[in-house]
Amino acid sequence: GDSVTQMEGPVTLSEEAFLTINCTYTATGYPSLFWYVQYPGEGLQLLLKATKADDKGSNKGFEATYRKETTSFHLEKGSVQVSDSAVYFCALEYGNKLVFGAGTILRVKS
Amino acid sequence: DTAVSQTPKYLVTQMGNDKSIKCEQNLGHDTMYWYKQDSKKFLKIMFSYNNKELIINETVPNRFSPKSPDKAHLNLHINSLELGDSAVYFCASSTSGGAIYNEQFFGPGTRLTVL
Numbered sequence: 001g002d003s004v005t006q007m008e009g010p011v012t013l014s015e016e017a018f019l020t021i022n023c024t025y026t027a028t029g030y031p032s033l034f035w036y037v038q039y040p041g042e043g044l045q046l047l048l049k050a051t052k053a054d055d056k057g058s059n060k061g062f063e064a065t066y067r068k069e070t071t072s073f074h075l076e077k078g079s080v081q082v083s084d085s086a087v088y089f090c091a092l093e094y095g096n097k098l099v100f101g102a103g104t105i106l107r108v109k110s
Numbered sequence: 111d112t113a114v115s116q117t118p119k120y121l122v123t124q125m126g127n128d129k130s131i132k133c134e135q136n137l138g139h140d141t142m143y144w145y146k147q148d149s150k151k152f153l154k155i156m157f158s159y160n161n162k163e164l165i166i167n168e169t170v171p172n173r174f175s176p177k178s179p180d181k182a183h184l185n186l187h188i189n190s191l192e193l194g195d196s197a198v199y200f201c202a203s204s205t206s207g208g209a210i211y212n213e214q215f216f217g218p219g220t221r222l223t224v225l
Contacts, residue, residue, distance in 0.1 A: 043114075043200055043216035044153075087151055096141065096158065096206065097166055098214060103151040 002027045006090045006101035013108050019077040021104050023064075023090035026071065031092035033057075033066050033073040038087040038103070047075075047088070080108045113137070114217035116201050122223045123191055130187045131220045133201030141165075142184035143202040143214065144176060153200070159184050160206055188222075196224045 007022040025033065035047040035057070048057030053068035062077045073090060085108045090101040114135045123129050135142065143166075144156040158166035159178045173189045184203075188195060201217040 038151075041218075043218045044202075045216070046213055049213075089153060096204070096212065097155055098143075099155075100153040103153070105151070 002031065002092060002094055002099050004090050004092055004099055004101035006088075006104055008102070008104070010105035010107055013080055013106070015082055015108055015110050016079045017108075019075070019080045019084075019106070021075040021088055021090075021106070023073045023075065023101060024071050025073065025090075025092050027092055027094060029094060030068075031094045033064070034091045034093065034098070035062065035064055035073070035075050036089040036091060036100075038089065040086070044089065080106070082108045082110050084108050114201055114203050114215050116199075116217040116220050118220060119218065120221050120223075122225065124225055125191055125193060127191050128187070128189045129191060129222070130185055131199055131201075131222070132183070132185045133217060134183050135201075135203040135215070135217075136182065137203055137215060139203040139205050139215075140181050141204050141206045141212070142178065142181075143204075144184065144186050145200040145202065145216075147198040147200060147219070149197070157184075157186075191222075191224045193224050196222055198222070 003026045032051040034049045036044040037047045048059040050057040050066035056065045064075045087103045141160045143158045147153045157176045162178045175187045178184045198219045202214040204212040204214045
């Protein structure tokens with residue numbers, strides 16, 4: 001079945017460091033891909049999305065590119081802030097069903 | 111505020127009890143979902159309803175029964191609670207049909223603790 005694998009955390013970075021969180025997927029069709037963010041004590045919020053190959057999703061300084069050839073959708077940010085500390089989920093959507101990765105905890109220290 | 115809301119936010123109960131979690135959305139969406147997030151943050155879909163009809167039913171014990179009285183509400187009733195049911199339960203909603211993707215909007219979650 002469809003699945004998403006993302007790098008295990010926690011990832012701990014200093015403020016202004018570069019962030020990469022790896023995500024790869026397995027799917028029978030051509031899913032849409034997403035990154036969701038969960039801040040402490042809150043529900044999930046959509047961070048960015050890409051609906052077809054080579055699309056780049058971006059929001060709040062975060063970017064991810066849909067790479068069909070490597071079945072990847074890695075999340076990047078050039079300079080993280082303390083306020084970016086959260087859990088990040090990679091997900092794919094197929095037939096209105098979201099399949100999530102295990103989540104990666106990001107901790108940013110000042 | 112337009113949003114997806116859930117009640118209660120916290121629920122602590124004894125094994126064997128029956129409990130319900132309520133979800134309401136005022137976004138005008140016609141599809142609603144329940145997800146379970148375990149202690150390791152792993153998030154998995156349980157159910158989805160479209161216009162009050164069940165469209166997704168993952169492998170969930172039949173102690174869990176969703177009920178959708180109307181398009182804006184999707185409640186989750188759990189019978190004979192077990193320790194393993196302890197988790198955070200998230201409700202979500204979206205539109206459906208037509209678009210390549212219909213963004214799902216999540217509620218704040220209900221933390222269920224079974225003692």
